[in-house]
Amino acid sequence: MNRSPRAPGLPPVLVALAALVALAAATLVVGAVLEGRAGPVRDAVRAVTTATALGGLDEGAPGEADGRIGDREVTIDDDVPAVTRLDPELRAAVREASRAAEAEGIEVHLTSGWRSEAYQQSLLDEAVATYGSREEASRWVASPATSAHVTGDAVDVGPTDAAYWFAEHGARLGLCQVYGNEIWHYELRATTDGTCPPPLPDGAAAG
Structure with missing residues (x-):
């Protein structure tokens, strides 16, 4: 055997x-x-x-109270800090633009709005880790001291067709694409006659 x-x-x-x-x-x-x-x-x-x-869960990570939206589909009418803490004039303009876009069959979501300083800093830290330097990261993510998101003066919109609708029609409502490399980022920068200044190449050019 x-x-x-x-x-x-x-x-x-x-x-x-x-x-x-x-x-x-x-x-x-x-x-x-x-x-x-x-x-x-x-x-x-x-x-x-x-x-x-728990896979290394970080309980101190920024959450909804910091303006984090994540993968949810948030609109300008939702009752979340990323929306409710926006500048009222900006929110009103984005709401009007969203209604106009939706009338043409284009759905508009916010991918980002107001952010806390802590959330903005975490995004900057992630960008530095991703791009390898603070200089390269600054092309895409501003510091908490300079970010218009932190002051409630900026929104990021999506999906792509909505962002392009804003680029084409947003100026008449005061909404301007601020950075050439970010079709999704809009602020109230248009003149009274509905003219937007030329977009900056990227966030680093804002100084």
Whole structure:
């Protein structure tokens, strides 16, 4: 009768190393208990376990209260901070433009509106990580000190056909595309006769 081959065991060196690690861990736990630090050790283990189970959830990440919209389809009429904290004149102009676009069969959503300083900073940090430098990131994301989103004076609109509708018709309602590389970003910048200034190449050109 043939016998099943035996699975190879760990090399003696690795077995000994594992035993030493286990012994060191046990020593630390026992020492913590003797010194009255069992609670902190337990809490630390629980925190690491929970973070791992949740995939590293960051409870301090910006949320809806900071103006975050995420993947939701938000309109100018929705009762969320990204919309309600916009400048009233800007919101009224975007509402009128949205109605006009929808009358032509074009649905308008806001992909971003008002943002808190913390949210804006997080977007800038992400852009620096993505583009590799603060200089390149500034072409796409402003600092909290200079962002029109933070003051409630800018909206980003989508989808693409809505953004192009705003580019073509928004000026008569005071809405202007501010940056050449961002077809979605609009602010109230038109003159009284409905003329928009030429778009800046990108956010870095705003200084």
